[in-house]
Amino acid sequence: MTPTGTTEGGRIVVALDDSPHARAALEAGARLAARWGAELVGVFVEDLDLLRIAELPFAAGMSRYASRPRELTRADMERALRLQGLRLRRELEAAALRNNVRWVFRTMRGRVAAELLAAAEGARMLLLGKASTARVRGVHVGGTARLVVAHSTHTVVLLQHGADISRPVLVVYDGSQAADRALATAAAVAKTDHGNMVVLLSRSGDAALRARAAEALGHAHVHARFVEASGPGCDALLSVVQAEGCKTLVLNPESLPDVSVSDLVLNLDCPVILVR
Numbered sequence: 001m002t003p004t005g006t007t008e009g010g011r012i013v014v015a016l017d018d019s020p021h022a023r024a025a026l027e028a029g030a031r032l033a034a035r036w037g038a039e040l041v042g043v044f045v046e047d048l049d050l051l052r053i054a055e056l057p058f059a060a061g062m063s064r065y066a067s068r069p070r071e072l073t074r075a076d077m078e079r080a081l082r083l084q085g086l087r088l089r090r091e092l093e094a095a096a097l098r099n100n101v102r103w104v105f106r107t108m109r110g111r112v113a114a115e116l117l118a119a120a121e122g123a124r125m126l127l128l129g130k131a132s133t134a135r136v137r138g139v140h141v142g143g144t145a146r147l148v149v150a151h152s153t154h155t156v157v158l159l160q161h162g163a164d165i166s167r168p169v170l171v172v173y174d175g176s177q178a179a180d181r182a183l184a185t186a187a188a189v190a191k192t193d194h195g196n197m198v199v200l201l202s203r204s205g206d207a208a209l210r211a212r213a214a215e216a217l218g219h220a221h222v223h224a225r226f227v228e229a230s231g232p233g234c235d236a237l238l239s240v241v242q243a244e245g246c247k248t249l250v251l252n253p254e255s256l257p258d259v260s261v262s263d264l265v266l267n268l269d270c271p272v273i274l275v276r
Contacts, residue, residue, distance in 0.1 A: 009037050010124040015116050015144075016044045016088040020161035021129025026095050028157070028165045028271065029127045034099040036124070036188070042092035043119045046081045046109040053077075113147035125155040125185075125273070130265065149261055149274060155185065159271035165189060167196035170246040172237070173213050174202035178252035182275040183213060186250040187222040189273075197224040198244050200237075202255055204228045232258040238267055246270055 014029040016022055026042065033040040051074055089105045096103035108115040120126035131142035145158055157165070171186035173179045183199070190197035199213050210226050217224050227244065229236045237259060241249060250273040253261050265272050 010039070011041050011122070012036075012038045013041045013043055013116075013120045013123045013126045014092075015112075015126065015128035016042045016092065017129070018084060018087070019129050019131065021131055021159070023091065023129075024159055024161045024163060025127040025129050025157070026091065028159060028163075030095040030099040030101060032125075032127075032165065032189075033096075033101040038101070038124055040092070040096050040099075040101050040103045041106060041119070041123070042088065042103065043106050043108060043116060044085050044088050045112045045115040046078075046085070046107065047112050048110050050081075051077050051109075112144045113151070116144070116148055117152055120152070120154055120156075123154065125157055126152065127157040127159070130158050130160045145265075146262060149265075152274075153276050155276065156274045157271055158265050158274070160269065163269060163271050164247075165271050165273075166247040168198055168244060168246055169196065169248045169250060170198045170200060170241060170244055171249075172200045172202060172251035172255045173209070174252075174255040175209050175212055176252065176255065178276060179255050180216065182250050182252045182255070182273075183216055184220070185273060185275050186248075187217060187220045189248060189250070190224075191220070191222055197222060198246070199224045199226050200240055201226060201228050234259045234263050234267065237264065241268065241270070248273065250275060252276065 012029045012033045014026050016026065030040055032038065085107050092103055092105050106119060108119065116126060116128065126148070128145060128148065130145055148156055149158070159165070167190050169186045169190040171182055173183055186197060199217075201209055201213070203209055205228075213226070227240060229240055237256065240246075248271050249268065252275050261274065
């Protein structure tokens with residue numbers, strides 16, 4: 001029983017940018033790579049939209065040495081992106097060395113969400129920050145994260161600054177093949193910490209559903225507790241997350257048709273692992 005149909009090893013892809021949320025994703029990805037013997041792949045996308053904006057006649061930027069905005073050229077933007085890429089490569093290398101994992105740094109150019117999805121093809125999972133910028137209170141779900149979640153056919157992990165993929169792990173289970181993959185991913189995350197996994201059954205009183213999940217976890221030698229939601233919708237799920245002290249939530253979005261993934265991620269501080 002292995003997460004999302006993969007074996008030990010494989011690739012863990014992390015979206016890199018200068019935000020604290022992306023740095024949290026990098027640290028979490030490095031630790032998972034160490035645990036699973038995977039290769040850590042950091043991807044920095046030179047945003048084509050930024051380069052196009054720099055070509056517009058009204059584009060202006062600030063220099064630390066200038067008191068007023070000055071004209072921003074495409075050459076300025078390309079230079080800034082190269083410097084950003086160098087910084088992010090050093091951060092990736094440092095994280096990989098701390099965790100003793102193999103690493104690869106990739107620079108791509110294009111639309112950020114599309115390039116990240118292409119880079120994550122065939123990977124074990126893609127980790128990215130909820131947003132590229134922080135807010136004073138809470139963290140909004142950024143446009144890139146929304147697009148990746150909407151179009152990804154693979155496992156995506158969303159997390160924010162100050163969060164880490166840890167236990168207790170809560171997984172939503174409805175007996176579907178996608179839910180089986182989510183269960184396997186949750187088991188892989190919780191395996192080093194027996195007893196710190198909770199299975200939320202999507203149907204109350206379904207003994208067969210519980211037995212199926214228990215059998216799969218038994219094969220993986222992972223123990224879990226079983227709970228049932230008080231009702232449909234985002235609020236019911238959030239109540240379970242809070243009651244169980246959840247540190248990581250794992251689910252297939254189709255297991256909860258009454259729940260908006262964006263609303264769910266927006267209202268949670270813990271990492272969310274979306275398994276397709």
